[in-house]
């Protein structure tokens with residue numbers, strides 16, 4: 502069953518990893534997919550072609566999610582190119598890990614800008630069109646680290662916890678216009694972001710997860726399909742943990 506037929510989605514940071522997985526599942530479910538990337542132009546071109554293989558419209562846009570004006574321009578372009586926008590997935594994110602003792606002001610600010618301010622930028626940009634059409638689903642990518650904290654990731658944890666407060670507030674502000682806003686808190690998902698981690702740490706994480714494995718981009722994408730589709734029409738302001746039971 503195709504759950505997203507006739508819907509258009511904008512996914513930030515979809516040139517690889519979780520974002521790419523979401524773009525693929527969305528196209529498989531019949532959604533037209535606009536997506537962004539920061540620097541991976543070639544990967545974006547290749548993904549466009551892959552998505553079109555599902556018979557949907559697809560286009561990649563180079564756009565820095567941390568830039569307010571760029572987000573406004575992006576949403577204008579997407580609506581012009583696709584004729585509307587039903588789902589926004591704020592997925593773009595980075596890490597710049599260090600112990601608080603060593604972290605620089607620059608690395609703190611950068612992570613907050615790319616991970617948290619970007620969510621404000623894009624949500625602001627889709628606000629008017631979604632309010633006007635009296636429907637929309639906004640999905641924000643938080644993290645298990647935003648829920649429980651993590652040593653060596655004060656900047657990242659602050660950005661991801663900030664997303665949770667932002668999500669609940671947006672849900673309260675926009676509910677009366679049928680615009681929903683939810684967050685997903687992935688646990689340990691095996692992508693390029695986690696490939697940078699020490700293999701010993703990775704093994705011990707896998708072992709401590711009740712389902713005894715790292716997650717895949719598809720595991721997160723399936724949760725996004727649910728939250729983007731009308732199957733979740735009565736769900737807003739929630740955080741869905743996609744973590745193999747990590748927080749249980």
Ligand code: NAP
Pocket residue numbers: 513514515516517518519520537538539540541542564565566567592593594595615642643644645686687688689690691692693694695
């Ligand atoms: P990833 O493999 O490193 O991919 C990051 C994506 O974000 C890339 O497409 C990248 O584009 C894009 N991006 C980076 N900076 C950007 C910017 N300023 N503007 C627009 N796009 C930008 O990361 P991932 O593991 O898939 O993670 C995706 C999201 O899930 C992130 O928000 C991350 O914090 C969250 N998350 C991940 C895990 C995990 O275990 N992997 C767990 C919890 C939460 P380029 O390719 O052009 O650089």
